Amino acid sequence: MNPSINCFFQLVRREVYLFFKSFLSRFLDISFVLCTWGIVFGYLMVNSGLKSSYGAFILVGSIASFGLFETIQRATCLAQDVTDNKIDNFLILPISSYSVFVSIAISWAINTAILTLCLFPLGKLILWGRFDLSHASWVKFALIFITSNLFYGFFALWVSSMVTNLRNISWLWCRIINPLYMFCGFFYTWKSVYELAHFIGYLHLLNPLIYILEGTKAAILGQRGYLPFWNCFFVLWLFIAVFGFDAIRRFKKRVDFV
């Protein structure tokens, strides 16, 4: 095997290996979150007048947006490795230094994908009959699932490149993660916002997460009422390229690698 490809594969393998060491604990953490969302929005809020399908809407949203919550932890770990020069060991391996960062993003994407896949049957179990999968297109779901996890990987890499001071990373949640999350169409559809005010609808299109949420919901719950699936799919690839390129540019400047 080509030495660079082998090295790339082994770097990904190491990250996935470490991920599996803490898999159970992380799966339990996220299952708790999913169960809470499912019970509140699938059963309790329905009694307060919400539509019975809202539980499925939120559940698909929480599965699709799960990768975002991993971002802070990943960004902190990588920023710490860069600060402590731990990353240096990877940057002298027989592989181009750019590829090291790409391998990190891809391994994060794989890890998120594994966890998210495990959440799917759990979500179905929680909502059971209220989670209607009759409109699901599994091919579309597979495509948006891979794309969105890759997006989260490269987005976390980009966020890591922005973290320079580990003593104060609350800004990350306050200024980036929370606004992205609140305006990503988790609680509402893009269409409803667009109908409310066109301008706000267009503004939402600047948020990459809206494409993940709308694309995933379109794939699982049916296209009606959501942004066109293929638009979401292709725009996400554009965001992956932009975040990936900018993250590596920033790391190149900061770490000064060859």
Next chain:
Amino acid sequence: MTQTLLKIRNLHKVYYSRKKIQKNALNDVSFDILKGEIFSFLGVNGAGKTTLSSIIASLHPPTKGIVFWNDKSIYEDLVCYRKIVGFCPQHQNLDYNLNLEQNLIFQGRYYGLSKKDLEDRIEYLLKRFELNEYAKSNLDVLSGGYKQRFLIARTLVNDPKLVILDEPTVGLDPQVRRKLWQYILRLKEEGISVVLTTHYLDEAEVLSDRVCVIDKGKIIIIDTPEKLKSDWKQKNLEDVFLHLLKEEEKI
């Protein structure tokens, strides 16, 4: 005749801060590293030793200048060059998520070692560095000296032709330092070229075939410790070093 392993030509390294020159870390540095020699960089803190060794390790790029290996710039075939280099940095960058054996396994895999070769190599390195009993232990249980020893062991997983040791004995007690010296001398016996960065002059005197004194990013002199002592009529390398720096300050 001794063959040249690396040719370093006209290296410059400038650190910028907000597009303004912050520091000229290296200024027109040229020299050769020979096969199987221990070549030491000597200099005060901030002289440019670590910058130079990290450029040779291909961790950081020079601002100007070239490092030649096999008469080709290392940047023309970086992957091949990196396969023959082992870099032991000043700051330990071991993987604390893995135990000692796993650290070596992953390091070997990065370099494409086959399962059998890797097993043999790990067994050999753990034995050679007297780390057998810690193979399955986490790194936290190791003392500073053992960690440094393990760091050198990890550097050797890919059987490098050039090993760069950046201040490998800093902060260690004399006994451990002597032990590490033995390991370094053994690398030379095996025909491995060693680039050693240190500010312990006794260490450089005992270990080095040639020393390179650097000050403010410039090479002041390169020669064997014996030649330096006789030329400058000093008893030890430390006196030569202080003498050289004094002369440099006058200039």
